[in-house]
Amino acid sequence: MKTLSRLVKYIKPFKFNVILAVVSAFIGVLLSLFVPVLIGRAIDCIVSAGNVDFALLKVILIELLSVILISALFQLIMSYSTNKLSFKTVRLLRKNVFSKLNRISIKDIDSTPHGDIINSIVTDIDVLSTGILQGFTQVLSGIVTILGTLVFMFVINPYIALVVVVLTPLSFFMASFIAKRAHKKFAEQARLRGELTGFASEMIDGSQVVKAFNRESIIQSKYEELNLKWEKVGVIAHFYSALTNPLTRFVNALVYMAVAVFGGILTVAGTITVGALASFLAYCSQYTKPFNEISAVIAEFQNAVSSAERVFNFLDIKEEASDENGKRIDSTNGNVQLDNISFSYTKDRKFIENLNLTAESGKVIALVGPTGCGKTTLINLLMRFYDVDGGQIKIDENNIADLTRESLRSKFGMVLQDTWLFSGTIFENIAYGKDGASYDEVIEAAKKAHAHSFIKRLPDGYETVITENGDNLSEGQRQLISIARVMLSDPPMLILDEATSSIDTRTEVKIQKAFLELMNGRTTFIVAHRLSTIKNADMILVMKDGSIIERGTHEELIKADGFYKNLYNSQFAVY
16 A cells, blocks of 8 residues: 555646546446446337337437447547556656666665666566556546446346345455465566566676676576576466456356346346346446456556565665755865775775875875775775765865765766766767867867777767767777766866776877876876886875775885885786
8 A cells, every 4th residue: 555655646746637537437437327228228119029119219329329429539538648647657757766866875776786776767667557557547447337337227226236236245355365465476576577687687798708708508597597486476476366357257247147037037027127127237247347357457456566666665765865055166176185084885894994095286196905905995985976984085174075976076087997888979978078068179188088099980980879888899999988088077186997907008108198197286096906007106005905004105115115015016027
């Protein structure tokens, strides 16, 4: 009920469509309920052989045709209104889910399987649309039909109507009994669908690695295992839901039989006319039909409720604390200070403790150390992708926790080891670094990044369309475009996380020269594994297990004959 009540909140903005659908359903179904009455009256016009009241029959047939046409018109309006309601609601829900994705922290995105996120944004909302919102038409018209036929049947003959009412609860009991068991299986099926989506997404992204290590058969087996689990759960879920319709039809057939027998006895006894019995049997069919339709929707409905729960669970993820009242800084000198920083990914395992660092304006700070020592974590804290557990990070004496994230991040330019490009032209990907960037600015940035020459050799130059993740470019070319994007943004501070890791040595020399120009007067943090690239840094911080164990220039650290020297010599040892 909680899930359905939340769904109702998304429907509320579209009250007009709801009201129009309800009114149209009421009028359309009500008019259709007059059809059996008119048919009964038409039958009663046939008094005996050769004795037919054709004048009255003609009037009744004209009335019958008019009622059918007007009823069809209102039911068409009802269908149109419910479809509008469905797609408007789904559009709003998709908008909110994607907006939520932009408001939750990197930590929550990292800790949530990406397949589940994709499933919630795409598949689950589609299932929700089909199972609940579009099924609204059948449920709405069905309820009006059931109530309307009951009224007409009691008017015609209350005794026969009582027979129908007494037998009807059997349908509800069986539908409820099966629905409870189906819901559990549909919830499990939705969870497994998320696993399948996530696994397939991972394998597509890593297809080259899979093939390089000849793991096709292994991942095929794992996918088939997940698929088999999904199949087994799906078969049971749909088996339960599929039972509902035939069992309901069986009960409805019993109701029809009871009405026919009891009504036939009353007709012979002269209590009701043949036309009235015909009308009653028609009402009986109309009365039982909605049960069949509603039971047919139950499978989709249970599946949809499970999907809705997953969507709302995603919407319930805690968002980043609002910073709308935070301070904005329009300019910065680039003085960065870390005072007694503490941070851990999990409460039970400490990582960074009491870390202190001062980076003066325009200085180049290099972070080195073994994998997992905390270099990238420190960068994530500077950008507020993660918030510190203790201490303060200051920029020009401004605590970054008091700044808006937009203001803070606009002061940094990042080039990461893992490049990200989106589907679009090369121009659009580079211009992503600056709103309203002109072609001349983009070309100038590409030249500084030494990307201009290879871009001009592409079939459409800067208008060449990049596929998803830039798969139609080499790793080095993607890296150059990412570097050009940052050069275009011209930020006061830089973060270079293995920024030249995928570029050949000759191009790297050119890029290093471009970086020297870009870094001039800017505070720069460089994360590097290749120590030859940071020999000219103003300060090198050597990290291990979340702590800074050594600091100084390259020459000072070599003379200190410590961890850094061993690390440096290990990269240039001759065997």
